[in-house]
Amino acid sequence: MIRELLEATPAPPASTDVDALLYAFDVMRDARQKILDAMTGPVVVSSDDRALAEALVARDAAWTEALARAQLAVGQQRMGTKQLRRYAPADARDL
Numbered sequence: 001m002i003r004e005l006l007e008a009t010p011a012p013p014a015s016t017d018v019d020a021l022l023y024a025f026d027v028m029r030d031a032r033q034k035i036l037d038a039m040t041g042p043v044v045v046s047s048d049d050r051a052l053a054e055a056l057v058a059r060d061a062a063w064t065e066a067l068a069r070a071q072l073a074v075g076q077q078r079m080g081t082k083q084l085r086r087y088a089p090a091d092a093r094d095l
Contacts, residue, residue, distance in 0.1 A: 002052045005036075006052050008035060016073070018074055025067065
């Protein structure tokens with residue numbers, strides 16, 4: 001099961017395109033959810049699976065970091081847009 005989760009968890013895309021990142025995350029999340037839904041009983045990680053589990057944790061951390069960067073980028077873009085509207089002519093503010 002750990003191997004299946006690892007295979008369903010690719011590294012996040014290197015692109016800075018937030019939409020591409022979110023799409024890839026949705027695909028990955030859905031694939032992982034199918035694996036988790038099929039589970040029965042507790043998961044036992046053998047010593048042979050420990051390296052796979054560590055790799056899975058590392059990929060999860062990469063996704064967390066990529067999503068946090070995307071959230072920051074969107075926030076910065078929204079703040080920039082808000083500041084631009086402040087200086088726009090009154091008739092252009094509602095666009």
